Every structure is written in structure tokens, then in C-alpha cells.
Amino acid sequence: METPVHPRVLNKGNWSTIRRVVADGVTDAWTLAGGTALALQIGHRYSEDLDFFHTRSFDVDDLLARIAQIGDVRVLARTGDRLHVLLADLRISFLKTGMPLLFPAIEYRGLRLADxxxxxxxxxxxxxxxxxxxxxxxxxxxxxxxxxxxxxxxxxxxxxxxxxxxxxxxxxxxxxxxxxxxxxxxxxxxxxxxxxxxxxxxxxxxxxxx
Structure with missing residues (x-):
């Protein structure tokens, strides 16, 4: 597969939000998967949301509090192991996955992209x-x-x-x-x-x- 070289799949406003999220360390332990992670690597389509996965349980309230420090956040949905928010027009999801990924993540602009x-x-x-x-x-x-x-x-x-x-x-x-x-x-x-x-x-x- 191609090396991630397709930043234009996300717009400048999205990247601005991502830089703030990365700088705050919110996503350090998370892996970006889904269509956006794929698009960043193969450049086939635009995307407007981020799906982050973790193999361990996480404190939704704690995570939400950290995100709220970055900017205005709106909660779209939440459960014990899922959090969906809108941060500066960027939809971000945090989900627990019960099974670990099979391959090492790929580092790109401070994000860990799923293979x-x-x-x-x-x-x-x-x-x-x-x-x-x-x-x-x-x-x-x-x-x-x-x-x-x-x-x-x-x-x-x-x-x-x-x-x-x-x-x-x-x-x-x-x-x-x-x-x-x-x-x-x-x-x-x-x-x-x-x-x-x-x-x-x-x-x-x-x-x-x-």
C-alpha cells in the first residue's frame, strides 16, 4: 500500500482542529481507522470525520473534559465505551475495540493510522x-x-x-x-x-x- 501522502482528503479547517487535538495529546494512545485513515493513505475520496479506536476501556467523562479544553464541543452520542463529538465542524468518534489490530500503525502528522x-x-x-x-x-x-x-x-x-x-x-x-x-x-x-x-x-x- 502507498505511504500516506494525501492530506487534501481533509480540509484546512479539519487539519487545524486535528493539530490542536494532537498537540494536546488527546489521541496519543488511539489509532485512527475507518475511511479517513484509508483515504489519507490511498487518496481516493474526501472525508469529514475521524474514527479513533482503542483496545482498552476509557473514561468517557475524562476524555470529554480534555476535548472541551481544546474548543467548543458538542456531544453527538455517548455510551460506556463510545464517544461521538463535533469539534469545530469535525466529527470525531472514540470507540473501544475488543480485538487488537494485526499490523503496526503508521505514523503521520502526529496520528497513528491503522494499516x-x-x-x-x-x-x-x-x-x-x-x-x-x-x-x-x-x-x-x-x-x-x-x-x-x-x-x-x-x-x-x-x-x-x-x-x-x-x-x-x-x-x-x-x-x-x-x-x-x-x-x-x-x-x-x-x-x-x-x-x-x-x-x-x-x-x-x-x-x-x-
Whole structure:
């Protein structure tokens, strides 16, 4: 995969907010994953949110207090192990993940970016729940970038070895586009059409079953 060289996926205002968050040390123990971490590494689309993950439990009140010292913050949602906030027009999520990542994070501008292979695992798991169009687009770009579906599924087996999951259900979910059909395409940098996304993923699933 490419070295992170695509800062334009986030606008200048977002980067200004990120610099303040990083300077305060709020994200030191966290790993940025999701579509933004992928976009920073492959430059396929714009993004407007950050998804940070940690393997340990955290004090939501303490974290929120630290963020509030940076600027005006609005809580969008919170539970015992999740916090979603809006900080200066940048949506930031902090989530606990029960399973550690498989690969070392990549350092970039004070952020720890999840490896694209770990992001691929998360994307397939997300699609297995209720995949958004962004998830399918991200998976498409991973596949076009040289990753293959059998490899991703083998990584899922490694990461979730202690959990009984349904591999057949995951594969079926990858070609269930009904929910995503109702959503718009994300703001793209690369010229990618939705029908190409569907065709590529359908072909990858068919190749596995054939």
C-alpha cells in the first residue's frame, strides 16, 4: 500500500482542529481507522470525520473534559465505551475495540493510522452489519489496490479467532447492496462509478464461491 501522502482528503479547517487535538495529546494512545485513515493513505475520496479506536476501556467523562479544553464541543452520542463529538465542524468518534489490530500503525502528522489490511477487516465487518455506500467504495479501492477477498477473510479469522462468526453470512453481506443503493456516493477524488464498485465486489465474491 502507498505511504500516506494525501492530506487534501481533509480540509484546512479539519487539519487545524486535528493539530490542536494532537498537540494536546488527546489521541496519543488511539489509532485512527475507518475511511479517513484509508483515504489519507490511498487518496481516493474526501472525508469529514475521524474514527479513533482503542483496545482498552476509557473514561468517557475524562476524555470529554480534555476535548472541551481544546474548543467548543458538542456531544453527538455517548455510551460506556463510545464517544461521538463535533469539534469545530469535525466529527470525531472514540470507540473501544475488543480485538487488537494485526499490523503496526503508521505514523503521520502526529496520528497513528491503522494499516490498510486492518482497515479492510473493519470494512468487511461493517458491511456484514449494515454496509454504507462509503464502506463498499472503500472496499472496492482496497481490492483494486491489490488486496484480495480471501486474504481479507483470512485476516478476519486471525483477528477474531476466539469469536464464533459466520463467514458465509459475511460473504452474502458483501453482495447485499439494497441499503447502500439509497445513499449518495461519497465526495470522490478518484473517478469511480457505483456500478463499477458493485461489479468488482460481486466478481470477487463469485470468484471465491466458484
Amino acid at each position: 490498510p489490511q486492518d482497515i479492510a477487516v473493519m470494512k468487511v465487518i461493517a458491511i456484514g452489519g449494515r454496509g454504507s455506500r462509503k464502506d463498499f467504495v472503500d472496499l472496492y479501492c482496497l481490492l483494486k489496490g491489490g488486496m484480495n477477498l480471501p486474504r481479507i477473510l483470512s485476516l478476519i479469522e486471525r483477528r477474531f479467532a476466539s469469536i464464533d462468526y459466520n463467514a458465509y453470512h459475511l460473504q452474502k453481506s458483501l453482495v447485499w447492496f439494497d441499503d447502500a443503493e439509497a445513499e449518495p456516493m461519497p465526495r470522490m477524488i478518484r473517478d469511480i462509478e457505483w456500478h463499477s464498485v458493485r461489479r468488482e465486489i460481486e466478481g470477487a465474491v463469485k470468484a471465491m464461491s466458484g
